[in-house]
Amino acid sequence: MNNDSISRGPVDQQSQNEGFRLRAKDMKTARMESTGPRRLIACHECGSVHAIAGLPVDRVAHCRTCDSPLTSGKRSExxxxxxxxxxxxxxxxxxxxxxxxxxxxxxxxxxxxxxxxxxxxxxxxxxxxxxxxxxxxxxxxxxxxxxxxxxxxxxxxxxxxxxxxxxxxxxxxxxxxxxxxxxxxxxxxxxxxxxxxxxxxxxxxxxxxxxxxxxxxxxxxxxxxxVIWDKIRARPPLSLAAGQPLLACHACGQVDVAPAGAQHGVACSRCGASLHRRKPNSLARTWALLLAATIFYIPANLLPVMTVTYLGNSEPDTILSGVKSLLAAGMFPVALLVFFASILVPVLKLCGLVWLLLSVQFKSRQRLRQRTKIYRIIEGVGRWSMVDIFMISILVALVELGALARIDPGPGALAFAAVVILTMLGSASFDPKLMWDVEEDGRERTRNWRV
Ligand SMILES: [Zn+2]
Ligand SMILES: [Zn+2]
The missing domain is CATH 1.20.140 (Butyryl-CoA Dehydrogenase, subunit A; domain 3)
Structure with a gap:
């Protein structure tokens, strides 16, 4: 894409005025060092569109609106x-x-x-x-x-x-x-x-x-x-006129002009992925997945996740009793880790996503930046709850010594794995741009372009 192809649009004029936001202290120097033609990048979290030129190698550009990382100057040799x-x-x-x-x-x-x-x-x-x-x-x-x-x-x-x-x-x-x-x-x-x-x-x-x-x-x-995407297929140039609706590809980042009336179902001009303005049925899907996760959360905590048999004595272990026995044995760091990953994270994740969903449904304008950050944390942290499942899989394989000692998996482990997977799918199906849609007709709309 060359500079001319976007210079007619208001996006470029606006970015010339405001520049892009860098987290580094020396914003001014970084902006002067940036080279090459500007290209359009849509923020995955809030949908703001930015025109960004090449960045210095150690810099990350952040979204002006929500502060999420947009792109970095890594060379990716x-x-x-x-x-x-x-x-x-x-x-x-x-x-x-x-x-x-x-x-x-x-x-x-x-x-x-x-x-x-x-x-x-x-x-x-x-x-x-x-x-x-x-x-x-x-x-x-x-x-x-x-x-x-x-x-x-x-x-x-x-x-x-x-x-x-x-x-x-x-x-x-x-x-x-x-x-x-x-x-x-x-x-x-x-x-x-x-x-x-x-x-x-x-x-x-x-x-x-x-x-x-x-x-x-x-x-x-x-x-x-x-960088890799550009090496696979260069971005087709995009000519913009004021007020044209845009769509951004969630897979390759290409920003396209949306055909009139299109909400989703259009293919990306670069990678062929199906483009949609918002994730389809995001709210209904996320609610359904969270409801299913909440139902599984009950047996996950009540049923034993494994049964330990040692010298003929069998003792079922739930997630909580596992943490208690680690504490009793004085293994505090590991007890804390299991408590955090298996008990605290799933609850916080469920509550956090319910809060985000309610805030969208009640069209809340409060703390948009903080809510976006919380969404990013929920999305990144949830997978770590799998620790307990992996621990059980290795214990079952190792402690298989007949009458002497053995560990068998319990039905609670199955329910717990379902909770982790369902909440991961739930956070993936939630579209954080929905939170920012309340700003559509307000202050943000006049300041930024959005997809
Ligand atoms: Zn953003
Ligand atoms: Zn694409």
């Missing part, structure tokens, strides 16, 4: 990213080939790989739980790595990747469901629980597993998806 993903691919294979942990109780030894736990859950009739663990810990991270290699490989040799736009969209939608780092936390909790009972060995796979997590973290740190 395809060669470095490809090397990281190739190394991660090798380590993923190693992580799945050897035991991740081993357990010794009175001369009896049991080892477990990453897939032993899910396989045993499936054998014991808990197949939804087993499938869920294997999908979010093994399948989705592997697919993310593979799709990035398929995108970056051709780019590094100057070719256009095959089905690049589709692969980028796939990678973007899989990202929140890739939960290796949460599994690592589950492994740590399981280790702390077992270390008093028996001698626990860490397997070779654990080191490879940690390696994959660090590599994916590094890749995320140096990637700005907009």
């Amino acid at each position: 395809p060669e470095s990213l490809l090397a990281i993903y190739l190394a991660a691919a090798v380590l993923v294979v190693v992580a799945h080939s050897f035991p991740i942990m081993g357990l010794d109780i009175q001369g009896k030894t049991q080892t477990a790989t990453l897939v032993t736990g899910p396989a045993m859950l499936i054998q014991q009739g808990m197949w939804p739980l087993g499938l869920l663990v294997v999908i979010v810990v093994s399948v989705i991270p592997s697919l993310r790595i593979l799709s990035n290699i398929l995108i970056l490989g051709p780019i590094t040799i100057g070719r256009r990747p095959w089905a690049g736009a589709w692969l980028m969209r796939l990678g973007g939608s899989l990202k929140p469901w890739s939960m290796m780092e949460i599994m690592l936390l589950g492994l740590i909790v399981a280790y702390v629980k077992l270390i008093d009972l028996a001698s626990v060995q860490l397997g070779l796979s654990l080191y490879a597993f940690v390696g994959v997590i660090l590599l994916l973290l590094l890749a995320d740190l140096i990637t700005e998806p907009a």
Whole structure:
């Protein structure tokens, strides 16, 4: 896109006057350093449209209206990213080939790989739980790595990747469901629980597993998806006239002029994703998912999530009794972690989303920025509640020593996993732009363009 293509529109004039907001202290310097043609970026959270030029490498541009991060100056060098993903691919294979942990109780030894736990859950009739663990810990991270290699490989040799736009969209939608780092936390909790009972060995796979997590973290740190999108397919130029309605693509960020009367169902001119002004049926869907999550929350807390059998004595454990026994054993940091992830986060998430929904339905104009920030936190934190499920999957695999000691999964674990998944889907189906729609005819409308 060249500068002329947007210079006729009021967006550019307005941004020339106001500039874009940078969180860095030296806003002035950063603005002077910014280079290249300006391009339109719509805020995912509030819908404000900004015209932003190239940013310095260490800068993040934030939305003027709601303060959410919009885009960064990260260079996303395809060669470095490809090397990281190739190394991660090798380590993923190693992580799945050897035991991740081993357990010794009175001369009896049991080892477990990453897939032993899910396989045993499936054998014991808990197949939804087993499938869920294997999908979010093994399948989705592997697919993310593979799709990035398929995108970056051709780019590094100057070719256009095959089905690049589709692969980028796939990678973007899989990202929140890739939960290796949460599994690592589950492994740590399981280790702390077992270390008093028996001698626990860490397997070779654990080191490879940690390696994959660090590599994916590094890749995320140096990637700005907009740069990769531009390499896959350059943005078609957009000519704007005053007052034209705009639509932004949630997948690739392309801002398009909306055809007259279109609310949703139009395809993105760059990546083909279906464009919609607001997420379809956002309020009804979010309410339904939250209601279902609330119903599952009751058995999740009342029913045992696992049963521990030690020397013939069976003791069912609910989430709360698990925290209590950790406290009784003096393991305060882990008790706090499990309490936070498994008890506090789901409740806060449910209450927070209900509050956001009510604020939209009552057309509240209060604290829009804070509410947007709370939505971002809810969206990011919810997945960490899976810690308990992952801990159970590793305990079930390791503590399988016949009459001596065994741990069986309980029906509460199934209900708890349903709560986590339903609240994650609930926060994904909520559209934060709905909160900002109350400002449509007021102050914000005159100041900013929105999608
Ligand atoms: Zn915004
Ligand atoms: Zn798109």
